[in-house]
Amino acid sequence: MATYPATSPRSYKRHDDGSGVGVKILALFLGLAVGVLVIVSAVLIKIADDARDDEAAVTPPAAHDHASHESSSVSLPLQSFAGVTGENAEELAKAHAATNAALPPVPAGELVKVHMTLKDMVVEIAPGVKYNTWAFDGHGAPGPVVHVRQGQTVEMTLTNGGAIPHSIDFHAARIAPNVAFRDVAPGESFTFRFKATDSGVFMYHCGTKPVLAHIANGMYGAIVVDPATPLPKADKEYVLVASEWYLNGDGVSAPASLDMSKARAMQPDWTTFNGYANQYVTHPLTADPGETVRFYVVAAGPTLDTNFHVVGTLLDRAWVNGDMSQFERNVQTVGVPAGGGAVFDVKIDDEGLYPFVSHAFAHVDLGQVGLLKVGNPPGTMSH
Numbered sequence: 184m185a186t187y188p189a190t191s192p193r194s195y196k197r198h199d200d201g202s203g204v205g206v207k208i209l210a211l212f213l214g215l216a217v218g219v220l221v222i223v224s225a226v227l228i229k230i231a232d233d234a235r236d237d238e239a240a241v242t243p244p245a246a247h248d249h250a251s252h253e254s255s256s257v258s259l260p261l262q263s264f265a266g267v268t269g270e271n272a273e274e275l276a277k278a279h280a281a282t283n284a285a286l287p288p289v290p291a292g293e294l295v296k297v298h299m300t301l302k303d304m305v306v307e308i309a310p311g312v313k314y315n316t317w318a319f320d321g322h323g324a325p326g327p328v329v330h331v332r333q334g335q336t337v338e339m340t341l342t343n344g345g346a347i348p349h350s351i352d353f354h355a356a357r358i359a360p361n362v363a364f365r366d367v368a369p370g371e372s373f374t375f376r377f378k379a380t381d382s383g384v385f386m387y388h389c390g391t392k393p394v395l396a397h398i399a400n401g402m403y404g405a406i407v408v409d410p411a412t413p414l415p416k417a418d419k420e421y422v423l424v425a426s427e428w429y430l431n432g433d434g435v436s437a438p439a440s441l442d443m444s445k446a447r448a449m450q451p452d453w454t455t456f457n458g459y460a461n462q463y464v465t466h467p468l469t470a471d472p473g474e475t476v477r478f479y480v481v482a483a484g485p486t487l488d489t490n491f492h493v494v495g496t497l498l499d500r501a502w503v504n505g506d507m508s509q510f511e512r513n514v515q516t517v518g519v520p521a522g523g524g525a526v527f528d529v530k531i532d533d534e535g536l537y538p539f540v541s542h543a544f545a546h547v548d549l550g551q552v553g554l555l556k557v558g559n560p561p562g563t564m565s566h
């Protein structure tokens with residue numbers, strides 16, 4: 184009995200009275216039945232599996248469960264247009280008039296009136312590379328440099344000549360932003376005033392949502408507020424606004440617009456000083472040997488910092504974070520955070536070509552580099 188546990192007691196009992204042959208036939212029959220059952224089960228499992236596969240092939244993953252939907256929404260790699268220029272890039276770069284980096288003078292009087300008329304326009308951001316910007320003052324990014332003295336009042340009028348609402352946010356202002364930095368509808372103008380109570384070099388930008396898009400489309404600039412007690416004398420003063428561009432096309436065959444996915448992913452195609460890649464490599468900023476050169480640097484972003492460094496010298500004075508009340512001496516590289524500014528003096532005695540860069544070198548590769556040409560050195564920069 185113990186040797187036939189699979190046999191039902193009733194069946195076993197029925198054949199228990201018969202010969203051993205009956206028991207063997209029964210065992211053979213049961214063995215065959217078990218084998219058939221195993222085969223039938225395997226076939227059924229296979230059919231069920233195939234059915235699931237077929238369903239998956241025609242049904243969106245979201246229909247199955249949320250987790251599989253999440254994993255299926257991961258984007259493909261973002262296409263980069265880094266380094267893609269028009270043909271004859273060198274000639275195009277030479278033909279492009281570099282943005283005047285010289286700090287404009289402080290207007291006289293206690294009230295400084297600034298009027299910017301926003302325009303939607305195509306600008307060149309690298310040789311042969313066109314981009315659809317929202318330009319604060321009708322000439323592309325960055326907007327004009329505003330230069331005042333501590334204690335003066337700025338009266339800012341923004342006229343919106345574009346297609347959607349815009350605004351202007353001054354980091355130099357202590358003012359209720361919901362009032363002063365409000366959206367200005369297309370075709371309208373808005374004026375507000377603030378007193379420049381704090382010295383420094385500050386960013387201004389459009390603060391209309393999504394701010395990432397408005398800054399990435401070129402809506403930024405610098406305001407320099409001289410301290411009431413002047414800084415040490417400088418012979419040359421240059422303003423550099425660092426920023427990055429995110430393109431949805433190469434900009435060569437047709438003007439590119441913003442690729443918001445790349446802006447979110449912080450994957451720029453170009454990074455620039457004053458809006459155009461490498462423009463001061465082709466058209467260097469200049470100084471005479473022994474002159475003190477002052478750089479006002481703003482990192483407009485929209486997202487990335489700038490690590491300011493001048494190759495071949497040290498920053499003799501560095502007003503870190505634009506705090507004009509104190510400076511650091513003889514430093515190599517100073518980080519300028521996105522949305523921040525800083526001031527740097529260099530005094531170079533030896534004639535030569537001195538690159539100024541963001542020492543985060545991907546930025547150099549993408550165009551955030553220029554040359555300070557001291558004196559009239561022969562030749563060009565070889566590296």
Ligand SMILES: [Cu+2]
Binds near residue numbers: 317348349350397
């Ligand atoms: Cu805007």
